[in-house]
Amino acid sequence: MITFRDFTYAYPTSEAPVLRDISLDVRPGRFHGLIGASGSGKSTLAMAAAGFIPHAQGGEHTGSVTVGDLVVADTPLPELVTRVGLVQQDPFNQISGARFSVREEIAFGCENLGIERDAMRERVEEVMERLRIGHLADRSPYELSGGQQQVVAVASMLVMRPDVLILDEPTSQLDPGGSRMVVEALAAIRATGMTVLLVEHKLELLAEHADELHVVADGRIVAEGAPADILTDPRMDAWGIGRTRFTVAATEARRDGMWSQERALPVTLDGAADGFRAAIKGEQE
Numbered sequence: 001m002i003t004f005r006d007f008t009y010a011y012p013t014s015e016a017p018v019l020r021d022i023s024l025d026v027r028p029g030r031f032h033g034l035i036g037a038s039g040s041g042k043s044t045l046a047m048a049a050a051g052f053i054p055h056a057q058g059g060e061h062t063g064s065v066t067v068g069d070l071v072v073a074d075t076p077l078p079e080l081v082t083r084v085g086l087v088q089q090d091p092f093n094q095i096s097g098a099r100f101s102v103r104e105e106i107a108f109g110c111e112n113l114g115i116e117r118d119a120m121r122e123r124v125e126e127v128m129e130r131l132r133i134g135h136l137a138d139r140s141p142y143e144l145s146g147g148q149q150q151v152v153a154v155a156s157m158l159v160m161r162p163d164v165l166i167l168d169e170p171t172s173q174l175d176p177g178g179s180r181m182v183v184e185a186l187a188a189i190r191a192t193g194m195t196v197l198l199v200e201h202k203l204e205l206l207a208e209h210a211d212e213l214h215v216v217a218d219g220r221i222v223a224e225g226a227p228a229d230i231l232t233d234p235r236m237d238a239w240g241i242g243r244t245r246f247t248v249a250a251t252e253a254r255r256d257g258m259w260s261q262e263r264a265l266p267v268t269l270d271g272a273a274d275g276f277r278a279a280i281k282g283e284q285e
């Protein structure tokens with residue numbers, strides 16, 4: 001679906017490339033997570049996948065990024081938005097400023113695509129229902145909470161029916177309540193089988209939802225695989241990423257002889273609960 005091949009990129013003001021030899025496959029129907037230390041290149045990669053790089057940012061690149069049969073560098077942004085939707089960190093900055101209600105705000109992208117009125121209304125209602133924001137339809141986008149605004153930003157992308165939805169740390173500027181709203185929206189999107197690429201520091205969120213993780217370190221993809229394998233990889237600290245609370249707790253328990261060497265370290269609450277249950281049962285026997 002999205003394919004990077006030997007993609008190297010430098011911003012106009014960069015002294016050295018910030019992405020190097022990236023080869024990556026975002027596959028249909030899969031939920032991909034992108035992790036890495038701050039400044040490793042995740043947002044740059046997300047922008048390259050959505051075409052903001054090179055179209056909006058300029059810079060120098062070698063190698064290629066393709067979305068389906070389109071070569072990103074050769075495809076104008078207005079054509080790419082129907083294939084790849086990008087939701088960024090700051091919900092406020094994503095409001096168009098051109099529309100007075102949430103319903104109109106969500107329709108805005110479709111209007112620009114010239115979609116016929118009835119079809120557009122249908123799409124807007126459908127996406128509001130799927131993300132459970134129908135009750136916000138007549139409110140001003142500016143009156144909403146950060147979490148609500150971010151879900152509206154997601155809806156504004158989904159309404160254009162892209163093949164892939166990319167989200168760059170969509171909860172990083174939200175309070176816990178706002179984050180929960182966005183996470184619920186993500187779960188609803190995942191349930192539809194949509195292809196997703198999520199840039200995220202919250203490892204537990206990825207452990208719960210992602211099919212596959214890609215680790216970025218110093219502009220390169222240094223590891224890829226299932227969340228259970230990547231999030232317990234001994235190199236996680238060296239990559240500057242850290243671990244889930246569940247992995248940390250089980251690692252300490254293992255040091256104290258309470259978590260068996262044979263049992264894999266957990267990355268989810270269920271995995272941790274199972275392991276600790278087994279350990280307690282073992283003690284009682």
Ligand SMILES: Nc1ncnc2c1ncn2[C@@H]1O[C@H](COP(=O)(O)OP(=O)(O)OP(=O)(O)O)[C@@H](O)[C@H]1O
Pocket residue numbers: 011012013014018036037038039040041042043044045
């Ligand atoms: N517009 C820009 N011009 C020049 N350099 C940039 C630009 N944006 C980012 N960079 C640099 O590119 C590198 C990668 O940045 P990027 O924002 O992609 O990292 P990141 O992994 O998303 O970080 P974070 O987790 O903090 O968001 C960093 O060294 C950053 O300073």
